[in-house]
Amino acid sequence: MTADLHHRAVVADTHNDLLEAVTARPPARWAEFFRERWLPQLQAGGVDIQVLPVFIDDPYRPEGALRRTLRMIEAAHVLAEGNADTVTLCRDGDEIDAALAESKIALVLALESAPGIDADIELFHTLHRLDVRMASLAHWGRTPLADGSGEDATGSRLTAAGVRALAEMERIGMIFDVSHLGAAGVGHVLELATRPLIASHSAARALRDHHRNLTDDQIRGIAATGGIVCVNFLPAFLDTDPEARTVERLGDHIEHVASVVGIDHVGIGPDFVYEVITDVTPPCCEDLAYGEIDPLAVLPGLEGPSGLPLVTAELIRRGRSETDIGKIMGGNVHRLLRAELGRPR
Secondary structure, eight states: OHHHHHHHSOEEESOBOHHHHHHTSOGGGHHHHIIIIIHHHHHHTTEEEEEEEEEOOGGGTTTTHHHHHHHHHHHHHHHHHTTTTTEEEOSSHHHHHHHHHTTOEEEEEEEESOTTTTTOTHHHHHHHHTTEEEEOSOSSSBOSSOBBGGGGGGOOOOOHHHHHHHHHHHHHTOEEEOTTBOHHHHHHHHHHOOSOEEESSOOBTTTSOOTTSBOHHHHHHHHHTTOEEEEOOOGGGTOSSGGGOSHHHHHHHHHHHHHHHOGGGEEEOOOBOHHHHHHHSOSSSOOOOBTTBOTTOOOTTOSSGGGTHHHHHHHHHTTOOHHHHHIIIIIHHHHHHHHHTTOOO
């Protein structure tokens, strides 16, 4: 029953950093590597819509950030063109629907913290021309646009450039992602936003008090825009007790968001980074943890996309209807992308 229901649903993963692993290969291998390493996992997990964040590691910032951003965007185009029988890089809702109708995976490009843009807001339009359709303004620390949640003690809102960035994204039809944004920044965005927002990979702070998670008031604010909160799977964001970091606890976070704002505003943003980090980081003495967060920790069975049917099984166990499960696993995200992607104001 689980497998049938899972594969009937539109499954949308709003955060998988696989482009980092792809671009670690020579360009001639990009399409082949995706086909060999990642496509089987996405297919096994029943993924229909995959958001591909462009994340720029510290060694490339600030000087090499734009070049690295463009290289990762190029990799997304190359892997899509080289696997055109199975995936499509989509710019709008019609292209997503066409891909799904042909049983292809719809890929959507996103910027994570946008360091390649710095304060040059016009570059959002440039990257939109290159098919980027979603963006956030910060990661853990400070950018010229906003502070990440790791800087919450500053109480900082969006900078003047960040305010212009939000307006420009809304103008061109690029979805604003609040994940990683500091608390005051989220509040500022909620004051200004005129189009639906997304939290691409954020869990519930009421269940795990961590600055990367969203409060109930923030969750309500995102839903009030018509937006969606996509729950992060990283174990340390779900519970302080390692023994409690299970698929069941992930289900608690999903159910909490639904209890606060209703079933139409919940999605999944797994943040599958284990394979990416182990693949691209040389074995050495580097400390990869963000404070107490170990990015190499995983929920049992959810090391990567092939484990996604376990989430459907957990929702079935909780008595959720097929309609509800379809919305959580990707129907809500599909609705938002179909309505907002590439739609200029």
